[in-house]
């Protein structure tokens with residue numbers, strides 16, 4: 001007990017390496033990075049013939065008034081109907097969905113159901129029921145508050161989760177956080193670490209594993225490299241096949257042409273999901289879509305502008321170092337111009353937060369070719385620390401670069417608790433061997449409504465009157 005206390009205390013000693021940033025000295029007493037065995041109770045198949053399993057929900061429209069419910073039945077298609085309503089045990093409404101299935105090498109998926117619930121009221125608890133007779137299952141979800149600049153809302157951020165005991169610890173800690181919705185930054189099941197029919201089997205176990213959260217609150221999906229599943233040795237060459245069948249997104253609501261990139265508005269946040277592994281250079285569909293979507297962002301209605309992507313742009317880990325450079329060179333200018341508040345990424349199996357920096361001055365012939373402090377730039381946060389079977393990315397580059405504010409190689413998740421249009425509380429929570437410990441916390445000030453908003457508005461009015469005065473002078 002005493003030893004444990006001493007150990008816990010040592011956790012808070014941080015190394016100041018001379019730069020402004022901190023590298024945590026915490027060394028994790030790690031559970032082995034192996035996947036939980038198939039027969040473990042976290043993967044248990046629900047009781048009853050053809051009972052719905054792998055139930056998960058996501059936001060299904062642009063504004064948060066629709067939910068897409070998805071589940072799998074193993075034995076026969078069965079109904080795609082959802083019965084739902086505002087009181088428990090009494091379903092006032094029904095919605096009809098659709099069913100599909102796919103093969104992956106010699107694996108055949110169960111029957112994948114998707115059902116769209118529309119015209120929901122804001123800020124209410126809905127109860128829903130799926131499946132037939134004795135095998136029917138009941139769940140609930142809460143709709144977000146209406147899109148409003150002062151709506152408060154708590155998001156969780158999870159990345160690179162996988163299905164190990166560390167993943168389970170992350171998920172359990174997240175579920176105690178009180179957050180209402182997950183921003184998932186890619187790399188879901190790590191099923192692609194398996195071969196042949198086991199790929200599909202590990203997608204199924206992952207679906208049953210996350211159901212405990214994902215059936216009750218929306219997970220906002222983005223895709224990582226482990227979703228690509230380009231496996232020519234099995235003849236499986238269609239990128240993102242399993243992911244696209246299983247994890248639909250509301251891309252059409254934001255006029256995207258691909259489920260891999262899209263945007264939603266939820267409470268006071270405008271969330272943009274990008275795909276690192278889809279074309280994004282100038283003139284591609286994703287580039288054109290993002291250019292238009294940024295014009296749709298109205299900070300008067302949704303003050304918080306959040307971007308999700310898989311590969312971090314500012315990463316000082318040895319793992320995946322500079323992999324974000326291609327996307328940085330294409331999009332960073334826009335992120336600064338549009339004053340994005342925060343960008344969440346995964347991919348690197350560790351935690352890292354940047355200062356507000358940008359590297360947009362270099363243009364081959366001249367300009368500073370390195371990141372500099374920039375108040376208009378986003379904070380970049382890497383939470384690829386969900387706990388998958390590849391283990392930790394434990395080696396950071398030394399010395400810590402100036403752009404890096406805090407970094408630690410251990411497992412955890414983050415929460416972003418939006419209070420109002422100016423303030424959000426951010427926490428990174430380490431899975432401290434079974435206990436939740438808040439390590440990296442700060443107040444995120446809104447980039448649009450922050451302290452100088454009032455002044456900016458005045459300046460704008462001032463400028464306006466100067467121009468008017470000039471115009472009137474010119475007329476004289």
Ligand SMILES: *[C@@H]1O[C@H](CO)[C@@H](O)[C@H](O)[C@H]1NC(C)=O
Nearest residue numbers: 076077100101102103108109
């Ligand atoms: C999908 O389900 C249908 C209807 O049960 C079945 O006939 C078909 O063989 C299934 N497809 C695959 C790829 O297994």
Ligand SMILES: *[C@@H]1O[C@H](CO)[C@@H](O)[C@H](O)[C@H]1NC(C)=O
Nearest residue numbers: 105106107108195196197198
């Ligand atoms: C699928 O193929 C693998 C490798 O060829 C084999 O080991 C496995 O038994 C097959 N599974 C089924 C369900 O046919």
Ligand SMILES: *[C@@H]1O[C@H](CO)[C@@H](O)[C@H](O)[C@H]1NC(C)=O
Nearest residue numbers: 361362363364365366367368
């Ligand atoms: C390149 O950067 C320099 C210095 O910032 C600037 O003066 C010049 O106009 C830029 N050239 C182009 C083509 O953007």
Ligand SMILES: *[C@@H]1O[C@H](CO)[C@@H](O)[C@H](O)[C@H]1NC(C)=O
Nearest residue numbers: 419420421422423424425443
């Ligand atoms: C916004 O929230 C912060 C943090 O809770 C609080 O200090 C501040 O007073 C709030 N602002 C307004 C206008 O309510």
Ligand SMILES: [Fe+2]
Nearest residue numbers: 187224225347
């Ligand atoms: Fe990744």
